[in-house]
Amino acid sequence: MERATSAPQTPGESPAACAPPRVKVVGVSKTFPTPDGGVARVIENVDLTLAEGEFLSIVGPSGCGKSTMLRLISGLTPVSEGRIVVAGREVTEPPPGVGFMFQRDTLLPWATVSENISIALELNGTPPAARPARIAELLKLLGLERYADYRPSAISGGMRQRAALGRLLAYGPELYLMDEPFGALDAMTKMILGRELLRIWSQDAKSVVFVTHDIEEAVGLSDRVIVMEGPPGRIKSEYRIDLPRPRDFRAVRLLPEFRDLCERIWGDIGRHSEAE
Amino acid sequence: MSAETDVRPARPFLSPAKVRLWFDRLLVFVLSVGAWYVVANTILDPFWISSPELVAERLWRITLNGDLWWHSSATVWQALLGLALGLVVGFGFGLLLARYPRLAEALDPYIMGLYSLPRIALAPLFILWFGIGLLSKVMMAFSFVVFIFLLNTMQGLKEVDRDHIDLMRSMRASPAFIARRVQLPAMLPWLFAAARISVGLALIGSVLGELLGANRGLGWYVEHASGRLDTTGVFAGLTALMIIAVLMNQAVNLLERWLTPAK
Numbered sequence: 001m002e003r004a005t006s007a008p009q010t011p012g013e014s015p016a017a018c019a020p021p022r023v024k025v026v027g028v029s030k031t032f033p034t035p036d037g038g039v040a041r042v043i044e045n046v047d048l049t050l051a052e053g054e055f056l057s058i059v060g061p062s063g064c065g066k067s068t069m070l071r072l073i074s075g076l077t078p079v080s081e082g083r084i085v086v087a088g089r090e091v092t093e094p095p096p097g098v099g100f101m102f103q104r105d106t107l108l109p110w111a112t113v114s115e116n117i118s119i120a121l122e123l124n125g126t127p128p129a130a131r132p133a134r135i136a137e138l139l140k141l142l143g144l145e146r147y148a149d150y151r152p153s154a155i156s157g158g159m160r161q162r163a164a165l166g167r168l169l170a171y172g173p174e175l176y177l178m179d180e181p182f183g184a185l186d187a188m189t190k191m192i193l194g195r196e197l198l199r200i201w202s203q204d205a206k207s208v209v210f211v212t213h214d215i216e217e218a219v220g221l222s223d224r225v226i227v228m229e230g231p232p233g234r235i236k237s238e239y240r241i242d243l244p245r246p247r248d249f250r251a252v253r254l255l256p257e258f259r260d261l262c263e264r265i266w267g268d269i270g271r272h273s274e275a276e
Numbered sequence: 277m278s279a280e281t282d283v284r285p286a287r288p289f290l291s292p293a294k295v296r297l298w299f300d301r302l303l304v305f306v307l308s309v310g311a312w313y314v315v316a317n318t319i320l321d322p323f324w325i326s327s328p329e330l331v332a333e334r335l336w337r338i339t340l341n342g343d344l345w346w347h348s349s350a351t352v353w354q355a356l357l358g359l360a361l362g363l364v365v366g367f368g369f370g371l372l373l374a375r376y377p378r379l380a381e382a383l384d385p386y387i388m389g390l391y392s393l394p395r396i397a398l399a400p401l402f403i404l405w406f407g408i409g410l411l412s413k414v415m416m417a418f419s420f421v422v423f424i425f426l427l428n429t430m431q432g433l434k435e436v437d438r439d440h441i442d443l444m445r446s447m448r449a450s451p452a453f454i455a456r457r458v459q460l461p462a463m464l465p466w467l468f469a470a471a472r473i474s475v476g477l478a479l480i481g482s483v484l485g486e487l488l489g490a491n492r493g494l495g496w497y498v499e500h501a502s503g504r505l506d507t508t509g510v511f512a513g514l515t516a517l518m519i520i521a522v523l524m525n526q527a528v529n530l531l532e533r534w535l536t537p538a539k
């Protein structure tokens with residue numbers, strides 16, 4: 001929130017040079033107690049820097065600790081070792097300006113779609129008079145106008161995910177933490193929302209950490225893709241995605257560089273991946 | 277469906293399913309009262325089981341002379357006070373125990389022990405402590421319902437979706453905000469379940485208190501009638517109790533429908 005408004009980041013260049021990083025993860029490990037009384041190392045010595053305005057994706061096999069990484073950055077789960085700094089402040093509790101979209105849809109079941117979105121507006125201090133217009137705008141963007149008064153149990157899985165995305169956008173964070181936000185969407189909606197996400201991101205130059213199983217999606221969206229392995233979760237490799245920006249989420253897939261990057265990441269993840 | 281029209285089906289006041297349900301209920305009523313009528317008029321003397329027409333007549337009479345209102349209002353009032361007290365204390369104590377799991381673990385066997393005490397055995401103590409006025413009946417009703425509210429509050433709080441709380445925390449919602457907007461709505465079904473069970477129990481407590489010493493109330497009426505071998509009076513009192521229990525339960529259902537939006 002305290003960040004000065006800057007022009008959208010230009011692609012390829014390292015934005016870290018001109019602004020302090022949005023997120024700095026230094027030597028972080030995470031252990032959980034196991035049911036049999038031992039400890040499970042879930043994250044092992046991870047270092048990571050997210051530049052201001054950078055779009056970073058994390059891919060990796062199921063169970064390698066991607067969701068846990070996001071929870072650590074969000075401050076919901078404390079680190080066991082190391083430290084995490086978001087916007088210059090060490091994370092001990094959820095920091096301001098961070099929006100988290102969980103892997104599981106977490107809409108409140110007793111509230112309607114628009115009430116669910118409204119809660120985020122309430123929490124970010126939008127005055128009540130301004131909320132209905134903003135809600136209507138988001139519902140339109142996500143193609144949910146007709147379902148404003150529906151409860152989550154009465155809409156489809158993909159619609160629930162869009163509603164959760166709407167809540168995230170309504171909150172309007174500086175840092176987006178998105179855990180497989182398009183996981184339950186059909187290819188077409190995925191394409192539309194991916195495009196929309198790119199548009200929103202390029203307008204406001206927000207920082208994004210995006211977890212996905214879909215390598216093409218990661219390459220299409222990101223400035224950088226991190227491949228994790230595990231457990232215990234470690235960073236295996238990192239790819240800078242120097243595809244031109246502004247990008248068309250669909251057209252970019254026709255570029256030979258795109259195919260090439262996807263192939264290399266695929267090769268890297270190798271046999272033990274469950275990604276489709 | 278077009279974009280303009282509301283696609284939710286309008287709920288008709290009397291759907292076929294509802295009509296059938298009421299028909300079935302009426303059928304049960306007619307069959308059981310009919311069986312009672314036949315038995316009372318053939319095999320058994322009404323001295324033992326009275327009879328539907330005698331009970332109906334008695335109910336009609338005490339409705340007209342005000343006795344029914346006089347007694348049932350006392351019973352209902354005591355039950356309601358006991359319910360309210362049980363709700364407040366059970367809910368408050370449940371929140372406290374949920375907040376301090378160590379205390380909850382320590383108290384668990386004692387709570388369970390107290391919960392299973394036969395209240396009738398406590399009745400003499402209640403009269404000793406609270407007298408034979410209103411208070412002993414309210415406390416009797418309270419002793420039945422407080423545990424229900426306590427246990428359901430704790431369980432309801434435990435069942436609140438952890439991710440919903442975390443999501444609110446990630447947006448820096450205060451604990452009070454989370455309590456009001458996430459935990460309370462999530463717990464409402466548990467509280468209403470407790471209320472539905474408690475309505476019957478509170479009436480039992482109220483009547484039990486009256487059986488042991490009172491000069492008013494449906495419990496007193498039933499006790500008094502049975503002392504005079506007035507079977508019809510006993511049955512009339514019990515019938516009135518059943519009707520009241522059904523009505524109070526219905527009131528809880530209405531309150532629930534009003535407070536919790538349909539899922």
Ligand SMILES: Nc1ncnc2c1ncn2[C@@H]1O[C@H](COP(=O)(O)OP(=O)(O)OP(=O)(O)O)[C@@H](O)[C@H]1O
Pocket residue numbers: 032033040042061062063064065066067068069103231
């Ligand atoms: N609260 C917890 N307590 C114990 N173990 C946990 C906890 N949360 C995560 N783990 C463990 O951490 C590991 C990584 O889990 P995580 O959810 O981060 O994986 P993931 O990479 O997101 O997988 P997926 O792609 O399937 O979502 C798993 O082995 C899991 O069992």
Ligand SMILES: [Mg+2]
Pocket residue numbers: 066067068103179
């Ligand atoms: Mg995950």
